[in-house]
Amino acid sequence: MKRTHNAVEFLSNEHGVLWRLAHAAELPLNLWAVLRDMRSSLSEVFARHFGDDEAVKFALAANLPYYADDPDTFWWLGYAMAQGGYLRSGGYYIKGGSQTLSNRLVEIIREEGGETLSGCEAVAIDVGPAGEAVGVRYRSASDGADTLALAPVIFANAAPHVIEGLLPAEHRAAFMQPYRDRPVSISLFSVTLGLNKRPSAFGVTSYSTQLIPAWMERLGDYKRSAELMGDMPGDRMPAMGVVDYSQIDSGLTDNGVFPINAVCADRLENWQGLSDDAYTEKKDTWLRAIIRRLDEEWPGLADAVVETTVTTARSLHEYLNTPGGAVYGFAMRPPEHLLTGPPRSVETTINGLWMASSFAGFGGFTGAMAVGALAAQTAMRDATIGK
Ligand SMILES: Cc1cc2nc3c(=O)[nH]c(=O)nc-3n(C[C@H](O)[C@H](O)[C@H](O)COP(=O)(O)OP(=O)(O)OC[C@H]3O[C@@H](n4cnc5c(N)ncnc54)[C@H](O)[C@@H]3O)c2cc1C
Structure with missing residues (x-):
């Protein structure tokens, strides 16, 4: 777990050249930890280290349902990153509960001149002739009226299975193709x-x-x-x-x-x-x-x-x-092929529509925040290229 964390830290943009030079010697062993078990399940890695000693496995993974409930199909690298972080630095709690975080995010949007609506169900996403996002139709909980909010950039936070139903019929199959047949989390x-x-x-x-x-x-x-x-x-x-x-x-x-x-x-x-x-x-x-x-x-x-x-x-x-x-997006299964980066994808088949929920990467607060940030960065890069 430690080596997996070290490898990911080395490959991230967290540190400068001097730090990287100082840690370069450890890189081969750290990378090997990632490569060797890139397609392993939690059970496979535990079996290699602990055989049939189930007590050790329970002690190390007692909180398994924080992520999944089947170690035979739970992806080792996902576990190593999540549980490794938990064992290394403990958990974090949002003081006042998670609603406090939502409230603060809403405040920031408003402080910056943005507008927020709650209690409104998104009922359709309008798509233009070139396959581009046009806006979101939403239904107000108070009067039941439908309104179209024009928006060339949309961050979709609901499950893809829900987004699919919001799109015009001719766009649904292509949009859903990457998600079809993927089992969802517990x-x-x-x-x-x-x-x-x-x-x-x-x-x-x-x-x-x-x-x-x-x-x-x-x-x-x-x-x-x-x-x-x-x-x-x-x-x-x-x-x-x-x-x-x-x-x-x-x-x-x-x-x-x-x-x-x-x-x-x-x-x-x-x-x-x-x-x-x-x-x-x-x-x-x-x-x-x-x-x-x-x-x-x-x-x-x-x-x-x-x-x-x-x-x-x-x-x-x-x-x-x-x-x-499901509370953690898709189930974290070992990938069928070797990966070149974290399995996160915020892109969709509709230009300007970005997936920003745990279904585009990993679940839990950390996973959802990382995917949201990636969606924002990707959309801003896309907007810059388009200029
Ligand atoms: C009881 C419980 C305890 C948890 N404890 C932890 C924990 O301790 N630590 C941790 O890391 N994670 C925890 N989680 C998991 C974590 O909350 C989720 O993984 C994370 O919030 C997923 O974020 P998300 O943005 O993908 O989706 P969500 O946070 O589920 O947000 C999606 C939102 O979209 C809304 N929505 C859906 N469809 C529409 C529509 N058509 N129109 C308008 N809105 C729509 C939904 O109402 C929802 O509010 C817990 C989850 C639960 C249920």
Whole structure:
């Protein structure tokens, strides 16, 4: 992992000539780490190093569902970059929660004289005769009216499966061609509880804790965790990541309620075909089962619950408008061919339409930000060349 990070750092524009000269001697070994496993899965690399020692694998990759749930198909280099960064420098939390970041970005746009709209659904992208972006039609949530915003440059943040449906029919097949047949990432089942006491009062000791159930004996068992939510809770509970926001300066504990979040891999299939009543009942039953599980781990915690919020793959599918409720874009599978750079592509078949979401690269905040920045840089370069 360290060598992979070092190779990527060397090839980036982060450092000057002197730094590069000082580190040139390490480059062959670092590059070899990247090349050797460019097409490997996490399971393959772990098997080479640890054989059947599953305990070591769990210790190193306990937080696997932060990215995926099947180590056999999860791309080693994606894991090495994401988990390597996490192990090297820890995680980062946006103080006040991710909405704070969105709010700040909106403020910056407005401070610079831009305009922002929320609660408006993009319903069509107009395309000109030469295949160029003309503008976005959006529907206002307040009055349901459709408006065309003229825009020769469009950054599309929704999943390509959604963008496809917004384009004129004759442009859809070509636009979708690079994305067709690519499996999407996992979805999540997320429970946030508000407690009337600090979680540490019940023995929670860390910001992030992974609860790995006893039935999981191999790292590959992670992929059987999400399917448990296809039924009502039984003997087996899913693997869970638990976050205690009061362990850090999160800005979320100011009102005397202490939030704690439990998250598991989920699938949209687990919640499809249910009436609204059956869906609500199943969701509530799982909520209670998860509170019981947390109470087993940290006795007394259940009695301190004063608020609950639950999201399922189905609610994420509806809210984010992603296929399968995916939260990390496409699944990070090993590439079929050797790569010459990171697998990110913001270009589309429509001139002026750029993909700026995790579906154009990697998921998670870091992945989404990197793709957004790349889309902006590419569009500005394109505009300069066009002048
Ligand atoms: C519960 C949960 C916890 C997470 N925790 C973490 C974490 O700790 N760390 C981390 O790095 N990542 C985390 N993630 C993942 C991270 O949030 C995503 O990978 C990232 O936000 C993806 O960014 P994006 O820009 O691709 O898409 P999104 O952030 O999903 O943004 C896409 C937006 O487009 C909107 N949209 C879709 N269609 C339309 C339309 N037709 N018109 C108008 N708007 C539309 C959607 O409503 C959505 O707001 C978490 C995700 C979830 C759900």
